[in-house]
Amino acid sequence: MDLCTYHSHCTFCDGKAPAEEFVKAAIEAGFHSYGVSSHSPLPFDTRWSLSKGDVEAYLQEMERLKKQYAGHIELYVGLEIDYLNDGWGPANDYFQRMPLDYRIGSVHLVTNGETGEMMDMDGSFDDFRENFRNVYHDDLKHLVRDYFRSSARMVELGGFDFVAHLDKISMNGSLVEPMLTEQAWYNELLREYLQLIAEKGVMVEVNTKAYTKKGLMFPNVKYFKWLKELNIPVMVNSDAHLPQLVNDNRELAFRLLRDAGVKSTMRLHRGVWEEVPMSEIKN
Structure with a gap:
């Protein structure tokens, strides 16, 4: 395995341990590189994102750890920067001016294109169900289309290095409609997004975070073949919230990924981002 990951969290956002504990765990596991990627500040308070007031402390702590473990x-x-709209996302000057090594493009909060109301499509299904009923009135197609519309706009604007959990809408969406990923309209939207x-x-x-508890990877394993067909560069991230x-x-x-014919990882x-042939990666 290529021992690296660039999507992880710590107590500066919704991670369950200080950044240093994750670094120690990565070193003990034999990682050659590791990235901490707290959830970005948002223009409103949440329980799970880095606050604007803590950005400087976050950057200073990571600089300290870089020196200590060099x-x-x-x-x-x-x-991990959430795209909300054209005024708030990875391409925003606020994030582009930050002295970061990399940026992740992500969508957790989806805006109803008709009403302008916003809902969090992540988290527990109970929370999702309530938000879904209030904002989308149980119209799953509408929610999914808005999710991929926002995701596509984020990609068009750019300003980030890689996309996080690109089809995460399927996690809770499939609990509403168990056959969601089998629906032609859903697969057409996802295919257009990947294109x-x-x-x-x-x-x-x-993203492997949800596999142990939910049996899911993002993108869904069934779409690995599309990553291969479209020649999209990939990496494997654990999105760890616990050091272990x-x-x-x-x-x-x-x-x-090998079974799907993917030949390299990033x-x-x-x-500097570099491509590594799968043939050079040992299991």
Whole structure:
């Protein structure tokens, strides 16, 4: 396995331990590089995102860890930046001016294109169900279309290195409609989104966080073949919120990518993204 991950969280956002504990766990596991990517500040308060007032402390702590563990591991500081609209997302000057090593493009909050109301499509299904009923009046097609519309606009605007969990809408969406990912309209929307990603030359992560509890990877394993067909560069990230999960299910993801014919993966080395052939990665 290529021992690296660039999507992880800590107590500066909704992670369950300080950043240093994740770094220690990555070193113990033999990682060559590791990135911390707190949820970005938002223009309103949440329980799960980095606050604007803590940004400087976050950057200072990551700089301290880089110096302390130099020679043991390559450490990188990023942000998982939520796209809300054209005025708030990865391409926004606020995020572009930050001294980050990389940026992740992400959509958790979906705006109803008709009413302007916003809902969080992530989190527990109970919360999702209530938000879905209030904002979308149980119209799943409307929600999914708005999700992919926002995601596509984020990709068009750019300003980030890779897309996080690109089809995460399917996690709670499939609990509303169990056959969601079998529906032609859903697959057409996802295929169009992947084609745009390919056209823009954007990297995509395979996110393994939900596999142990929910049996899901993002994108869904069934779409790995589309990543191959469209020649989209991929990496495997654990999206760890606990230090002991820094490498959770990554070996399985590499095996499934190989089975789908994917020939290489991406990693950071000396601050530069590089392509690594699967043939050079040992299980």
